[in-house]
Amino acid sequence: DAKTTQPPSMDCAEGRAANLPCNHSTISGNEYVYWYRQIHSQGPQYIIHGLKNNETNEMASLIITEDRKSSTLILPHATLRDTAVYYCIVRPRGGANNLFFGTGTRLTVIP
């Protein structure tokens, strides 16, 4: 599976958009980009995934660059409850059963 690189930490003001970047320059054509988050002392939570088109759901938007070497998760109006570690995961369709969670980005939403 392709490796991902994320900044270790970011801050965002409450009510503003949080833009979390992820680099996956070695991604191959059949690999999807998944985003999860883990709030302190809870299990990881699936957020969104995509292949090459931008995706949006009730939680977030996922923007994937045209060359698919990077992506950005956007939380449009961050709240204090969005403070968590965010993980970007690249996984091929039909790939291994487990998800590889790297170190992620610790997002702190500041009042």
Added chain:
Amino acid sequence: DVKVTQSSRYLVKRTGEKVFLECVQDMDHENMFWYRQDPGLGLRLIYFSYDVKMKEKGDIPEGYSVSREKKERFSLILESASTNQTSMYLCASSSRRRVGEQYFGPGTRLTVT
């Protein structure tokens, strides 16, 4: 909403005890997973089940066994608990077709003394 529940949030056991961790999901998912999470090591897959009575070893199955007698329930068994099994244990489930979209329980923090 998908709901995955785990039998305990916190558990303290003694070395050598047999430990049962139970997980139940209510979304009729075919796949169920047991992970452990340790600082600096991320999440590591212990066992995976893709159907009732079916299981596959993950990356770190040693010292663990699993049981899946019903579709909604997946149990992790520590046959003889050891201190190096002190960890956060996370259960997850997914549909057969969307393995990358896993839904996790709240976790069980197990301490073995």
